[in-house]
Amino acid sequence: MIQAEIKSLLREDISILIKIANSGKHYLCDCGEASQLTVKEIQSVSAVFISHTHIDHFSNFDGIFRHQIGSGERVVICGPKNIHHQIEARLKSYTWNLIDEKAIEYEIREIISLKEINVYNLRPPHWNLELVKTQNFLFEDDQVKVDFAILDHKTDSIAYMFKEKDSVTFHEEASGFRKGKWISELKTAFENNDTDLEIQIEGAAYKAADLFHLLTRNQGYRLGVIMDHAADKENYEKIKAVFSEADLVYIESFYKDSDQEFAKLNYHSFASASGKIMKECQVKEAVPIHFSRRYTETDVIEIETAFYKAFREN
Template sequence: MLQAEIKSLLKEDISILIKISNSAKHYLCDCGEASLLTVKEIQSVSAIFISHTHIDHFSNFDGIFRHQIGSGEKIVICGPKNIHQQIEARLKSYTWNLIDENAIEYEIREIISKEEINVYKIRPPHWNLELIKTQNFLFEDDYVNVDFAILDHKTDSIAYLFKEKDSITFNETASEFKKGKWISELKTAFENTDSEKEIQIEETVYKSSDLFHF
């Protein structure tokens, strides 16, 4: 289940965290001032979605990447035309002589049109943009597909639509068994409609179809 949490106080600029049940990864929509956004939440963000780069939607980007650098992760940033140049300018405005080149990687997806997304890579310490490819979709991972519309705000402003993928859930309260690898084995059997697969739980072997009700 997707859950949206506003991380800005009433008089602050906007920033929204999108969380997914049973996942440690989150998504961040806009980088406005956000007093309620914790360092732990920032470090769990796998993708950032910028609607436009007016200061009230973009001013806290530096504070975001400050807590992401050093993670060694690849983080996706999606945004309107020229977002790649604006990200590059922010990153190059600092001195980076003490940073490792594997500290982080940003993949920037610049929305040119509904059918054209330019994908760039940028890494420390020099933060030089590299155009990787052009694609016709914005974002997809194991949990969501993200579609978009380009709106007019006297500049391009992107409205994002998060669509959660179908997933198999496990009802822990309905089972008296201890957690273990048998849960993932059962999910795989269910996905493959393998009703005869043997699933071992502790010292007992069950037929997968006898456990599908969980």
């Protein structure tokens, strides 16, 4: 199951760690100041997802990189237009005469549009960008697939949906057969919708479709992270297209309702607006995050109260 931990304290800049149960892989959403993020956790991060590069979401990239260098690993970084140039500039601002060229490799995925992702490589010591390809998906590995929405924050702000891979359950008690490799063959046929595949069981041949009743598909957990965005209709339509019926969504609620004029001016959301769109998306659980640093703990309680009232009201 996918789990998320907010690694930033009140008045620190936002950073969220995504963990996969029973896996050593971690994913990081944004690189704001995060005093609760440990070196061990950073060294387990295999992919970083940047919403946008305002300083409060990107300032700690160097600190993250500091603890990854020397790992020899390939780390994926996903982000909005020009993210490749911004990372290149950060890395080239240091002197690298003592570093090995195999110390680390970054694969940067620049989001141009929903179906256009430019993929670049960056390696030490010169950190020269290499355009590798353009692809039509953002990220997928053995654990998760990541979808996204491009929101307006007076710049592109990427909202990410982490989708755990579906699993298939075999109902042994209903089969009447002994266990064997046929079960994995049946699952593969089920996942590929290969209805005509012949499955050999105890010396007899069966059509895969006739055995599909022994299997159940379990939808993977869906966890979303929606950072800075204007509280407007166009953004909400994009959010609904990606995050509807998610299991859990963390969503920016930067301002109190009483400060929503500031929200409009600065292309941010506010408490009840974020709660309402989560209700309209029919998400199972929603958590307000990323509050203005002007606010006290009492103000944050006010934001959370307004958010949950809008989210849960009948």
